[in-house]
Amino acid sequence: xxxAKDALVLLLAGGIGSRLNILVGHRAKPAVPFGGLYRIIDxxxxxxxxxxxxxxxxxxxxxPLSLMRHIGTGEAWDFTGRTRGIKILPPRTGEKDSDWYKGxxxxxxxxxxxxxxxxxEQVVILSGDHIYQMDFDAMITYHRHKKADITIGMMVVPKxxxxxxxxxxxxxxxxxIDWEEKPREPKTNLASMGIYVFDxxxxxxxxxxxxxxxDFGMHIIPRAxxxxxxxxxxxxxxxxxxxTIQSYWETNMDxxxxxxxxxxxxxxxxxxxxxxxxxxxxxxxxxxxxxxVHSSMISAGCVIAGTVVNSVLSPGVIVxxxxxxxxxxxxxxxxxxxxxxxxxxxxxxxVNIGRGAVVGYGENKEVPNHEFPSHLYTGIxxxxxxxxxxxxMKIGRNCxxxxxxxxxxxxxxxxxxxxxxx
Numbered sequence: 001x002x003x004a005k006d007a008l009v010l011l012l013a014g015g016i017g018s019r020l021n022i023l024v025g026h027r028a029k030p031a032v033p034f035g036g037l038y039r040i041i042d043x044x045x046x047x048x049x050x051x052x053x054x055x056x057x058x059x060x061x062x063x064p065l066s067l068m069r070h071i072g073t074g075e076a077w078d079f080t081g082r083t084r085g086i087k088i089l090p091p092r093t094g095e096k097d098s099d100w101y102k103g104x105x106x107x108x109x110x111x112x113x114x115x116x117x118x119x120x121e122q123v124v125i126l127s128g129d130h131i132y133q134m135d136f137d138a139m140i141t142y143h144r145h146k147k148a149d150i151t152i153g154m155m156v157v158p159k160x161x162x163x164x165x166x167x168x169x170x171x172x173x174x175x176x177i178d179w180e181e182k183p184r185e186p187k188t189n190l191a192s193m194g195i196y197v198f199d200x201x202x203x204x205x206x207x208x209x210x211x212x213x214x215d216f217g218m219h220i221i222p223r224a225x226x227x228x229x230x231x232x233x234x235x236x237x238x239x240x241x242x243x244t245i246q247s248y249w250e251t252n253m254d255x256x257x258x259x260x261x262x263x264x265x266x267x268x269x270x271x272x273x274x275x276x277x278x279x280x281x282x283x284x285x286x287x288x289x290x291x292x293v294h295s296s297m298i299s300a301g302c303v304i305a306g307t308v309v310n311s312v313l314s315p316g317v318i319v320x321x322x323x324x325x326x327x328x329x330x331x332x333x334x335x336x337x338x339x340x341x342x343x344x345x346x347x348x349x350x351v352n353i354g355r356g357a358v359v360g361y362g363e364n365k366e367v368p369n370h371e372f373p374s375h376l377y378t379g380i381x382x383x384x385x386x387x388x389x390x391x392x393m394k395i396g397r398n399c400x401x402x403x404x405x406x407x408x409x410x411x412x413x414x415x416x417x418x419x420x421x422x
Contacts, residue, residue: 005052007140008120008200010111011044012104013128014061014091019244021375022384023348025403028060029243030128031067033331033349035255035264036299036314038271039070040242041128046269049077051136053124054084057114059107061091069275076272089114103214109207120200125216127194131251132239133267134195139233143197149228150202150221152176153195155235164241165191166217168232176230181217190232192217193239202228238262245375245382249346252312252329256297282315290321306336314349323353328360337391347383348403354391359383359401361394367418369398376400376419396420 017029024032030041048056056079060067073079074086089111091101101107108115108125115123122143124136134153143151154168162183169178169188180186196216206213206220213219224230238261242248254260273281282301287293292307301316306323314332319325322339334351336342342353343360353359365379376382376398384403389395393407396418405422416422 005054005137006120007053007122007124007136007197008115008118009048009053009056009124009126009136010108010115011041011048011056011058011126011128012107012194013041013058013067014064014101014107015127015129016062017129017243019375020248021245021372022382022400022403023245023248023346024063026063026385027066028063031070032242032248033314034131034242034248035252036297036312038264038269039275040131041067041070042271043131043133043264043269044126044128045071045074045077046267047132047134047136048124048126049079049270050268051134051138053136054079054081055118055120056086057089057111057118058086058128059089059101059111061101061107064088064090070272072272072274076274077270087114103218104216105207105220106214108203109211112204112207115200115204123198123200123203125196125198129243130194130239130241131262132193133237133269134235134239136195136197139195140197142233143231146174146231147229148197148231149199150224150230151197151233152221152230153193153235154190154232155193155239156189157191159186159189162186162189162191166221167191170232174232174234176225176232179217179222179225181222193235195233197233245346245380246378249329249380253310253327255312256295256310288321291319306338331385340389344379344397345381345383348385348387350386351383352388353383354389354393356392357389357394359389359395361396361415362418364418365397367396367398369400369421370419371421372400395422 079086288305316333369376387405
């Protein structure tokens with residue numbers, strides 16, 4: 001029997017992630033910056049590295065270029081060498097939307113030749129868009145001990161959230177005996193994390209059996225439970241799906257909340273410091289006399305002359321004198337000009353908030369975004385990549401400033417009311 005560390009890893013990183021709105025306008029969801037120093041996919045890649053697994057295929061699809069640049073050769077996660085490697089696996093056709101992957105199982109099916117070219121006893125299938133720490137080597141050992149055909153990472157979630165997940169009912173031996181995919185009226189609170197260990201031959205056989213079975217949760221797993229040995233692998237740690245603006249913001253805030261359970265540095269999560277050709281090993285942050293910083297994460301290269309409260313700042317952010325950043329997530333190389341205020345916002349890279357401007361104006365957080373009411377409804381305002389908010393302008397709650405917005409190129413309103421889009 002091969003060692004567990006010889007398992008092949010397939011990482012699904014092609015999702016559109018449309019609920020993240022303009023944050024995925026120029027990048028795949030797993031490539032979205034997170035927690036100041038990282039991108040979302042860094043957590044899955046680092047978990048693979050820390051579990052001692054060395055052969056990885058990354059399945060891409062939607063806007064893959066920034067993700068491909070970020071992963072590069074895989075050197076940041078020690079995936080280079082004679083017996084280790086990481087390979088980007090785009091869709092095999094991909095000229096038309098109809099040629100794209102039709103589901104998670106279809107994505108794996110289209111890459112069967114990669115599985116066969118990398119012999120293993122087990123295949124580990126992961127999503128590239130979750131924030132967590134997990135030892136996959138222990139999960140593979142558990143899978144072998146159970147003599148399972150499929151093992152699924154699962155955790156207890158509130159029943160009010162179970163409709164977002166696949167849900168499993170287990171017996172006293174953790175064998176899954178029933179399955180509900182995104183149930184409206186759940187019978188269980190045990191949710192799938194989208195993490196699977198398959199026996200390789202079983203995976204190949206089942207993918208070849210019926211080519212209309214395109215999704216693991218909808219098709220493959222329910223049938224496998226009836227015919228084969230499928231087990232739940234219980235997980236008790238921190239795990240978050242950051243697929244919505246609200247969950248993305250909350251998970252960033254968890255980094256600066258004591259005892260939240262998330263600890264990227266302690267977990268050994270590794271960023272790619274050379275991503276996009278821009279080295280991130282910048283000079284230490286600078287804090288001017290009279291500035292105030294409370295309960296915040298300030299990355300290298302930041303310059304703080306104003307006030308930062310309960311916020312996460314990526315490298316190179318400048319907060320000028322008199323400016324206030326509160327309850328916000330600010331991506332790299334953004335500038336908050338003098339006397340500006342950013343309150344409960346997510347600002348993408350290279351944003352400029354003009355002198356005296358306000359992003360997150362007013363106290364009424366209950367007016368959802370007019371066009372995307374299911375995306376922005378708790379008061380969070382989005383400012384897109386490279387956007388420039390004019391000096392003195394007031395942007396309300398649940399608003400969107402599109403990527404690249406620049407008022408100097410045309411007329412602009414003095415203010416943007418709650419729920420509006422520039």
